[in-house]
Amino acid sequence: MTKRTAAKYKIDRRMGENIWGRPKSPLNKREYGPGQHGQRRKGKMSDFGLQLRAKQKLKGYYGDMTEKQFRRIYADAERRRGDTGEILIGLLESRLDAIVYRAKFVPTVFAARQFVNHGHVLVNGKAVNIPSYRCKEGDVIEVRAKSKQLTVLLEAVQLAERDVPDYVEADHSKMTATFVRMPGLSDVPYPVIMEPNLVIEFYAQN
Structure with a gap:
């Protein structure tokens, strides 16, 4: 149905989480990253790393979205009154x-x-x-x-x-x-924990 069939599993492994909760995800068998160094012990991630990971996980969850598209949605959320993270989730879910x-x-x-x-x-x-x-x-x-x-x-x-x-x-x-x-974060049935607050921090600092 889509050219991204294999890519979505790569996203799962790169994130280290089964972000769509799919039964066929390779994470159900191998809970480590892709490649020959995937099983190496990971050091503590920096604040930037945590923010980037949160952004890539949320953006990746919604499929083929480009960075430009995602940033545009963030900019729209930032302009609106209220909790920017909650609004970001609502805008993504209204697509x-x-x-x-x-x-x-x-x-x-x-x-x-x-x-x-x-x-x-x-x-x-x-x-x-x-x-x-x-x-x-x-x-x-x-x-x-x-x-x-x-x-x-x-x-x-x-x-x-x-x-x-x-x-x-x-x-x-x-x-x-x-x-x-329009839903808030707690309304959306994500199979994994999403952290829009870290996404907001990422864009605010970069």
Whole structure:
């Protein structure tokens, strides 16, 4: 479904965590980094290293996002009133590809990007093929009629490894989802601990 199938496992091993909670992650068998030096004992990480790792983990979780895209979202979060870290998470989760993934229309965040790119999704009745499209509260995301019998869609809906979070209302009989509200960090079902506060520190200092 995506060119990043192998790369997502590399991201897991580089981070040392199964960041999507996938059953096939190599981290389930080998809890160390890639390469011939992957099993070496790691020294204490610097503050910069911890901040960079937190940023790379959060950015990597959302798939093919570039540094430029991620920094733009951070800049938007920084401009808004409130906790910048919480707002950053909310903005990431309001992306169309993230909502498609949360609604369980696809098995992975990488597949969500491709699913949107290929024109399988409508937002409020209009075709949208931009994965980074930012949805608003109350927006209705729907799988196009001709796409509702796709194998990847029917298989994803049956996945037992994750649930639809409460800020997304999904109706799998109609293949629709409503973005109810912008979530905070505690609302998002990340399989690992995300630290947006460290991401904010990273950008504030670099």
